[in-house]
Amino acid sequence: MRNFFLNSKKVAKDNDIVNDIDMSNIPKHIAIIMDGNGRWAKERKLPRALGHKAGVETIRNIVKACNNLGVHYLTLYAFSTENWKRPKEEVNSLMKLLVEYLKKEFEELNDNNVIINHIGDISKLPDVCQKELNDAYNNTKNNTGLVLNLALNYGGRDEIIKAFKDMYEDLQNRKLNKDSINSELIEKYLYTAGMPDPDIIIRPSGEQRLSNFLLWQCAYSEFWYSNINWPDFKKEDLIRAIYDYQKRERRFGDVK
Numbered sequence: 001m002r003n004f005f006l007n008s009k010k011v012a013k014d015n016d017i018v019n020d021i022d023m024s025n026i027p028k029h030i031a032i033i034m035d036g037n038g039r040w041a042k043e044r045k046l047p048r049a050l051g052h053k054a055g056v057e058t059i060r061n062i063v064k065a066c067n068n069l070g071v072h073y074l075t076l077y078a079f080s081t082e083n084w085k086r087p088k089e090e091v092n093s094l095m096k097l098l099v100e101y102l103k104k105e106f107e108e109l110n111d112n113n114v115i116i117n118h119i120g121d122i123s124k125l126p127d128v129c130q131k132e133l134n135d136a137y138n139n140t141k142n143n144t145g146l147v148l149n150l151a152l153n154y155g156g157r158d159e160i161i162k163a164f165k166d167m168y169e170d171l172q173n174r175k176l177n178k179d180s181i182n183s184e185l186i187e188k189y190l191y192t193a194g195m196p197d198p199d200i201i202i203r204p205s206g207e208q209r210l211s212n213f214l215l216w217q218c219a220y221s222e223f224w225y226s227n228i229n230w231p232d233f234k235k236e237d238l239i240r241a242i243y244d245y246q247k248r249e250r251r252f253g254d255v256k
Contacts, residue, residue, distance in 0.1 A: 073196065146205065
């Protein structure tokens with residue numbers, strides 16, 4: 001009985017937050033480090049692959065919630081440049097899940113005006129993954145709703161190195177001169193060119209680090225951490241993160 005009352009109070013509190021959220025101040029760009037799939041599986045004595053599978057359902061719910069809230073960009077850290085160090089069986093499982101997700105969710109995402117984009121060096125992914133990602137983008141690029149960025153074989157340092165190499169090549173070909181190099185120019189060479197920097201970066205699972213994610217773009221992002229593992233992350237948790245974001249004063253180095 002006591003647990004019932006405690007749960008009732010939590011539901012009431014979550015509903016209050018939903019009602020109090022300022023719909024005129026929704027973050028334009030939300031980035032999420034989807035962490036805790038393995039911990040979720042371990043707690044239940046399940047294979048890690050089932051943790052990743054449970055995490056896919058969370059992706060579906062959070063994408064839908066962001067789209068309904070009017071978020072413009074949602075970037076999900078799905079597979080890092082360091083994740084290749086994981087056991088081959090787990091990597092293969094993740095690649096299979098990616099293909100399954102794109103095939104299963106494409107129609108609904110497209111019907112809801114979502115652009116399915118990717119950032120990172122996908123040339124290292126299996127051919128079938130590359131095809132599904134490219135097809136998904138080409139078939140949704142003219143949509144006008146939420147841009148869903150799937151960060152795959154992505155690393156913040158690799159992204160900056162690639163940008164510098166591309167800039168150097170353009171300097172050699174005299175498409176640029178060194179006096180034109182500034183932060184705005186560098187941003188044009190990043191995977192996120194043309195997108196606003198993340199307003200908030202969310203990381204569930206209790207870890208409190210960036211893990212090589214959006215290193216350039218996060219300069220003035222707000223951070224929100226939670227002990228909830230990704231498969232247990234709900235729309236209400238997203239709402240709470242946005243609510244906390246709205247209570248913060250963003251000064252971007254200025255004084256108010």
